[in-house]
Amino acid sequence: MKSRLFSALALFIGALSLLSCVDSDQTQEVIIQRDKEAIEKFLKENPISSVKEYSEPIEGFYMFWEVSAKPERNSILRGDTVTVNYTGKTLSKKIFDTSIEQIAKDNGIFNAGRKYQPLRYAVGYGYTISGFEFAISMMHAGEKATVIFPSRLGYGTQASGGIPANSPLIFELDLVQIKKGPNLNP
Numbered sequence: 001m002k003s004r005l006f007s008a009l010a011l012f013i014g015a016l017s018l019l020s021c022v023d024s025d026q027t028q029e030v031i032i033q034r035d036k037e038a039i040e041k042f043l044k045e046n047p048i049s050s051v052k053e054y055s056e057p058i059e060g061f062y063m064f065w066e067v068s069a070k071p072e073r074n075s076i077l078r079g080d081t082v083t084v085n086y087t088g089k090t091l092s093k094k095i096f097d098t099s100i101e102q103i104a105k106d107n108g109i110f111n112a113g114r115k116y117q118p119l120r121y122a123v124g125y126g127y128t129i130s131g132f133e134f135a136i137s138m139m140h141a142g143e144k145a146t147v148i149f150p151s152r153l154g155y156g157t158q159a160s161g162g163i164p165a166n167s168p169l170i171f172e173l174d175l176v177q178i179k180k181g182p183n184l185n186p
Contacts, residue, residue, distance in 0.1 A: 028152070035150035035168045036060040042091045042168075048146055054138060060150040060168070063135055069142040076137050078124030079181025084136060085118045085174040091148075093170075096162040109162075118176050129154050132171055139175040147171050 039060050050064035076082065087098040095107040101116035121127040123136065131153030139145060147170070151157075154169040163169070 031157075031166050032060065032150060032152060035152070035166070038091055039148055039150065039168050042148070050146075059153075061131070061134070061148070061153065063138060063145055063147045065139075065143055065145045067142065067144040069140045071140055076123055076139070076178055077181065080123050081120060081179040081181065082123055082136055082175060083118045083120045083177040083179075085176060086132075087172045089170040089172075090163060090167050091170065094162065118174075122181065129169075131169065132173075135171065135173060136175060139173065141175055141178045144172075144174045147173060 036057070039062065040057075043062065048064040050066060052065040052068045054063040055061065085099045087095060087100065087103055089095050095103065095109060097109070098104050098107075099116060099119050101110070104110040104114075104116060119128075123133065127133075128136075131147065131149035134153070135145065135147035135149075148168065150168050151166045154167065155163055155165070157165050159165045
C-alpha cells in the first residue's frame with residue numbers, strides 16, 4: 001500500500017514538474033506566430049487598397065489609409081481627446097462592435113439601449129485596447145484607415161463579448177476630431 005501511495009505521489013510530482021517546464025513566453029511566442037500567419041493569410045486573400053500604408057511585420061501590425069489628410073504639425077499626445085467612428089471585426093469579417101447605428105443594424109448587433117455616436121476619449125489613459133490606441137496615435141483628423149493587429153494588442157487570451165480568445169482584430173477607423181488636452185500640450 002505504501003509503495004502504491006509513493007508511486008502515485010512520485011507520478012503526481014513528475015507530472016507537476018513537467019507542467020512547470022512549459023514556458024509561458026514560449027506559449028506567447030506560439031500565439032504571436034499563429035496570429036501573424038493568420039493576418040498575412042488574410043491580407044493575401046483580402047488585399048486592402050490604400051493611399052498610404054504602415055506595417056510592422058515582425059509585430060504583425062498593419063495599417064492602411066483609405067483617406068489621408070495633410071499632416072498637422074502636432075501629433076496626438078497623451079491627454080488629447082479624440083473623436084472617432086469605428087467598426088471592429090475578427091479576421092472572419094464578423095463585426096463585433098461599431099459606433100455606427102446602421103452598421104450595427106445591418107450586422108445583427110444593434111442594441112436599442114445604446115447611443116450610437118463617435119467614440120470620444122482622452123488618449124493615453126488605457127480607455128481602449130492598445131492596438132486601437134496605437135493606430136489612432138498615427139492618424140490625423142479627417143483620416144480613415146483600416147488597422148489589423150495580433151491578439152496581444154487586442155484582448156489577448158481573454159474572450160470578450162463575441163470575440164474569441166487569441167483573436168487578431170481589424171478596425172476600420174475614421175478620426176473625426178482631435179482636441180488638444182488642457183495644460184498638457186501647447
